[in-house]
Amino acid sequence: MGVRNLIELQTPLSEKAVRALRIGDVVSLSGTIITARDRAHQHLFEKGSPLDLKGGVLYHCGPIINGGTAVSAGPTTSARLERFEPEIIRRFGIRAIIGKGGMGKATLAALKEHGCIYLSAVGGCGALLAKRVERVEGVHFLEEFGAPEAMWVFQVKHFPTVVTMDSHGNSLHAEVEAKTAGRA
Amino acid sequence: MQLADALAELYLRAATQLPRDVEAALREAAKREDGVAKASLEMILENIKIAREEGRPICQDTGTPIFYVERPAAMSERELRAAILEATRRATKEIPLRSNSVDSLGGKNSGNNIHSGVPIIHFKEGERLRFQLLLKGGGSENSGGTYTLPNELGGRDLKGAAACVLDLVRKAQGKGCPPGILGVCIGSPKELVVQNSLRQFLRPLNERNAVPELQKFEDSLTAEINSTGIGPMGFGGKTTVLGVRACALSRHPASYFVDISYSCWALRRAGLEFGDGGAKFD
Numbered sequence: 001m002g003v004r005n006l007i008e009l010q011t012p013l014s015e016k017a018v019r020a021l022r023i024g025d026v027v028s029l030s031g032t033i034i035t036a037r038d039r040a041h042q043h044l045f046e047k048g049s050p051l052d053l054k055g056g057v058l059y060h061c062g063p064i065i066n067g068g069t070a071v072s073a074g075p076t077t078s079a080r081l082e083r084f085e086p087e088i089i090r091r092f093g094i095r096a097i098i099g100k101g102g103m104g105k106a107t108l109a110a111l112k113e114h115g116c117i118y119l120s121a122v123g124g125c126g127a128l129l130a131k132r133v134e135r136v137e138g139v140h141f142l143e144e145f146g147a148p149e150a151m152w153v154f155q156v157k158h159f160p161t162v163v164t165m166d167s168h169g170n171s172l173h174a175e176v177e178a179k180t181a182g183r184a
Numbered sequence: 185m186q187l188a189d190a191l192a193e194l195y196l197r198a199a200t201q202l203p204r205d206v207e208a209a210l211r212e213a214a215k216r217e218d219g220v221a222k223a224s225l226e227m228i229l230e231n232i233k234i235a236r237e238e239g240r241p242i243c244q245d246t247g248t249p250i251f252y253v254e255r256p257a258a259m260s261e262r263e264l265r266a267a268i269l270e271a272t273r274r275a276t277k278e279i280p281l282r283s284n285s286v287d288s289l290g291g292k293n294s295g296n297n298i299h300s301g302v303p304i305i306h307f308k309e310g311e312r313l314r315f316q317l318l319l320k321g322g323g324s325e326n327s328g329g330t331y332t333l334p335n336e337l338g339g340r341d342l343k344g345a346a347a348c349v350l351d352l353v354r355k356a357q358g359k360g361c362p363p364g365i366l367g368v369c370i371g372s373p374k375e376l377v378v379q380n381s382l383r384q385f386l387r388p389l390n391e392r393n394a395v396p397e398l399q400k401f402e403d404s405l406t407a408e409i410n411s412t413g414i415g416p417m418g419f420g421g422k423t424t425v426l427g428v429r430a431c432a433l434s435r436h437p438a439s440y441f442v443d444i445s446y447s448c449w450a451l452r453r454a455g456l457e458f459g460d461g462g463a464k465f466d
């Protein structure tokens with residue numbers, strides 16, 4: 001698909017700012033994002049959050065951190081988190097999810113209902129994306145989950161993403177899949 | 185240079201320097217694409233450059249290490265294994281690599297990339313001491329799979345095998361970080377088809393298949409997969425795979441497996457020859 005607008009966004013994100021986005025918009029994000037992958041999602045889903053996530057941005061990422069600095073920090077496959085995400089968006093008031101590969105129908109519905117957005121980062125670009133992490137501000141569950149699965153709090157600047165699922169029921173992933181899934 | 189030093193250096197090269205043949209294929213792909221697909225490939229190329237220049241892992245998932253070792257008859261596998269484990273510990277700490285060794289029951293991460301059977305090491309006897317290292321990413325590994333022919337997709341021939349590969353690619357969509365590279369192995373037993381589909385990633389993208397029938401299979405399948413339109417990261421586009429590498433084993437009369445290993449675009453491999461002349465990397 002073509003590239004639409006280039007939009008600069010700063011956290012915390014308002015519902016209005018999120019609702020204004022459409023699939024294909026390129027978003028350069030600055031502010032606070034929090035990594036959460038498989039184990040963090042399960043914890044958020046079953047037990048709650050160690051920090052306030054209202055209006056926050058979750059990043060599906062298991063980074064390499066060395067001496068308090070992000071060395072490599074690209075996205076992980078979001079599809080594994082589908083079973084938790086709709087409820088997490090609802091319960092914690094998440095405004096944006098960053099990941100790769102897209103998510104399913106239940107998450108798409110939750111984005112629409114609660115005013116949230118799914119942003120794709122380019123998979124495998126760990127070195128480039130880590131350089132957009134200005135500071136690692138904290139970490140939760142480092143001992144319990146291990147470094148890849150911990151919840152890291154990042155301050156990012158101009159973190160490059162593209163909207164691939166918006167809050168109006170549109171999913172680039174569903175569109176591409178519908179076009180490509182037929183038998184040859 | 186001690187062997188363990190050279191092996192730690194091999195890890196660094198594999199994790200931070202994408203093979204030139206893969207980079208060249210990505211560069212060609214970027215020329216063909218437009219829109220979000222092109223922008224993604226350009227970001228990938230920029231990322232490769234940053235990783236190489238700054239010695240940062242290309243991807244934060246530094247994968248599962250798989251070693252293919254050729255060793256002279258007189259050399260002890262036990263000693264070579266010990267050197268590999270030492271290098272793994274050091275590389276994990278010094279580069280650093282991400283520790284991808286999680287206890288499946290308790291959930292504890294060992295922190296050093298060493299656990300049951302990992303690093304994977306395949307030894308064979310030869311004339312010289314040579315190591316090839318693959319760092320196999322986990323996300324794309326989840327997109328791979330094994331099919332058993334005949335099934336609803338086709339019969340026991342290359343046409344049936346191609347149908348299985350296409351089915352897998354369509355199901356994977358953008359999850360395995362396309363444009364990917366597919367390793368395909370046809371035959372049996374099941375244990376060997378998985379090992380051999382992975383081994384296909386050692387073959388450079390610009391190297392022809394020695395079996396003409398399989399070369400044709402690779403070419404036509406590459407074209408067909410790229411015509412699906414899944415594209416880079418599944419954003420839609422002309423490049424879904426950079427290549428397909430296939431091999432065929434003989435098989436048990438009852439079995440006809442088609443095993444497909446999916447590599448993300450970040451196919452990380454590096455080679456080392458170690459001998460009297462010191463360490464030689466490729």
